[in-house]
Amino acid sequence: xxxxxxxxxxxxxxxxxxxxxxxxxxxxxxxxxxxxxxxxxxxxxxxxxxxxxxxxxxxxxxxxxxxxxxxxxxxxxxxxxxxxxxxxxxxxxxxxxxxxxxxxxxxxxxxxxxxxxxxxxxxxxxxxxxxxxxxxxxxxxxxxxxxxxxxxxxxxxxxxxxxxxxxxxxxxxxxxxxxxxxxxxxxxxxxxxxxxxxxxxxxxxxxxxxxxxxxxxxxxxxxxxxxxxxxxxxxxxxxxxxxxxxxxxxxxxxxxxxxxxxxxxxxxxxxxxxxxxxxxxxxxxxxxxxxxxxxxxxxxxxxxxxxxxxxxxxxxxxxxxxxxxxxxxxxxxxxxxxxxxxxxxxxxxxxxxxxxxxxx
Numbered sequence: 001x002x003x004x005x006x007x008x009x010x011x012x013x014x015x016x017x018x019x020x021x022x023x024x025x026x027x028x029x030x031x032x033x034x035x036x037x038x039x040x041x042x043x044x045x046x047x048x049x050x051x052x053x054x055x056x057x058x059x060x061x062x063x064x065x066x067x068x069x070x071x072x073x074x075x076x077x078x079x080x081x082x083x084x085x086x087x088x089x090x091x092x093x094x095x096x097x098x099x100x101x102x103x104x105x106x107x108x109x110x111x112x113x114x115x116x117x118x119x120x121x122x123x124x125x126x127x128x129x130x131x132x133x134x135x136x137x138x139x140x141x142x143x144x145x146x147x148x149x150x151x152x153x154x155x156x157x158x159x160x161x162x163x164x165x166x167x168x169x170x171x172x173x174x175x176x177x178x179x180x181x182x183x184x185x186x187x188x189x190x191x192x193x194x195x196x197x198x199x200x201x202x203x204x205x206x207x208x209x210x211x212x213x214x215x216x217x218x219x220x221x222x223x224x225x226x227x228x229x230x231x232x233x234x235x236x237x238x239x240x241x242x243x244x245x246x247x248x249x250x251x252x253x254x255x256x257x258x259x260x261x262x263x264x265x266x267x268x269x270x271x272x273x274x275x276x277x278x279x280x281x282x283x284x285x286x287x288x289x290x291x292x293x294x295x296x297x298x299x300x301x302x303x304x305x306x307x308x309x310x311x312x313x314x315x316x317x318x319x320x321x322x323x324x325x326x327x328x329x330x331x332x333x334x335x336x337x338x339x340x341x342x343x344x345x346x347x348x349x350x351x352x353x354x355x356x357x358x359x360x
Contacts, residue, residue: 005319006351010140010297010337011169012191012198015247019196022250027242037231039245044231046252047202050194050260051167051186052177057204058227059248061241064168064189067201069097070222071164071185075212076132078102083130085121085151088112088142089326090166094134106130112142112329115292118150125158132162138170141325143299143335144292145174152182162212168192172255173267173296173339184209190244193267193296195340196251199244263343267295270343274298274336277352281359286333296339297323302332305360314358320351 030036044056082103084095095107164185172193178186184206191198226237286299308331323335
């Protein structure tokens, strides 16, 4: 199958040639080679710069869901109170995960069309007194970017022990400093702004969170515990992937060579261009308040006069693939993913021209 000429799904994004080349080499077993641990540490250091944290992140084998589950299962025990701040599907998902682990959960739902309000979070924290608060930085189904750093400041003032943030679809394209945001568990995936394949999950873990990991004592494939001393002990809980790590290392290097501020500015310019071109052809932005929109993905309402299945078929016939949606937004909202390699003005300009051509 040939790749689509115009790939604009909100991840996985198209992978640069240098990243593919690094993955294409043959490597010995990582369990037996000092060079792998050197590579792992170098990648950790690059990720620390990208994520804005003094804490070397755990890099786990598996798609980003491995760290979503692993972070929560490694820190939460039955009876813990968890406040899930939600602006969509993935925010709600944290609540479902916590319930499945036996936690007492309260969902603070802001709906799909607005960003979370730190003042309402503060009021809920005072009323519920949670041990953990969860939030999503970029809620990709709705295109909302949440003020997770401002929420972190609220939690710090109220003495909340643990703050877990999904930044899978934002870091590298939207400004966020893990440590300045007072984030204890920050989750990142490889297939979004880092522009690598979806086979590694990344989580930055604060000192408070490591203490919680030790108390919980969770043991499982996705457990965080073994990663705290994996480099020092030269031992991982499973056979790691040298190929995936080599590709991620190059992806991080490429992002840092561009410069974080330059990359974030590029994402901002492309997002503004996408939204301007969409408005010019009569598309309605979702969320309706553009200040709540993410620089990594733009969501539009499916316009009147055409259904999503027909629109999608017409776009794919022209070589353009964008994102559909899920749950209550399915068939109503579609998404243009301009993150990582896809945060490209020429690519987005051509793609939006195709959308304009196929609309009724």
